[in-house]
Amino acid sequence: MARTPNDTREKVYRFVRDRLLAGRSPSVREVQQAMGFKAVESARSHLSKLVEAGRLTKADGQARGYGLPGRVGDRSARVPLLGRVQAGALTEALETPDGWVITWARPGATLFALRVRGESMSGVGIMPDDVVIVRRQPRAEEGDVVVAMVEGEATVKTLRFVDGGVVLHAENPAFAPIIPAADALTLLGKVVEVRRFLDLDWLPAWPS
Numbered sequence: 001m002a003r004t005p006n007d008t009r010e011k012v013y014r015f016v017r018d019r020l021l022a023g024r025s026p027s028v029r030e031v032q033q034a035m036g037f038k039a040v041e042s043a044r045s046h047l048s049k050l051v052e053a054g055r056l057t058k059a060d061g062q063a064r065g066y067g068l069p070g071r072v073g074d075r076s077a078r079v080p081l082l083g084r085v086q087a088g089a090l091t092e093a094l095e096t097p098d099g100w101v102i103t104w105a106r107p108g109a110t111l112f113a114l115r116v117r118g119e120s121m122s123g124v125g126i127m128p129d130d131v132v133i134v135r136r137q138p139r140a141e142e143g144d145v146v147v148a149m150v151e152g153e154a155t156v157k158t159l160r161f162v163d164g165g166v167v168l169h170a171e172n173p174a175f176a177p178i179i180p181a182a183d184a185l186t187l188l189g190k191v192v193e194v195r196r197f198l199d200l201d202w203l204p205a206w207p208s
Helices: 005-021 028-035 038-054 087-093
Strands: 076-083 099-104 111-113 130-135 145-150 151-163 165-168 184-195
Touching: 005 028, 005 038, 005 099, 028 038, 099 130, 111 184, 130 145, 145 165, 151 184
Parallel strands: 076 111
Antiparallel strands: 076 099, 111 130, 130 184, 145 151, 145 184, 151 165
């Protein structure tokens, strides 16, 4: 039986959907290569039809701007997946993410996601290549798992208060706690969800 345009479009949709749920929006050329199209315009045409049908969204001016629309009445949200991020550039990074993760969100919450590097939080089940979803907030409570900026690097740690100061506690005895100076610490937010991918070949690469 010959494949119809609708059959092909459904395959395009499933590929894009799965990539989005894995945390990275594919480019048009990646869709072309995955589907075996001879011309990139074939991929662009199917993507445009999916956007017109309301099955995908497209952010203007972004090569990887495809997303999944939220359904009316639910609280699904497209969360920007960021790579390396500095405190002063967080707002800019949120506007130009490396991909998207779909999750649930309370009204008014600002969320972002980061890929975990290193094993310092393995004691609470946060492993390398996990994706943490973070609620952006300037304060957190004792024992919260947070994303903090220290000396230009974002780190995931448990927040502790000791002798009136802040300690970023690693949940792995092989790693020493971080005790930053007050003016060297910026709290980016609290970790509210952890995602893990069982097929590591499916993970999007870290941005260079």
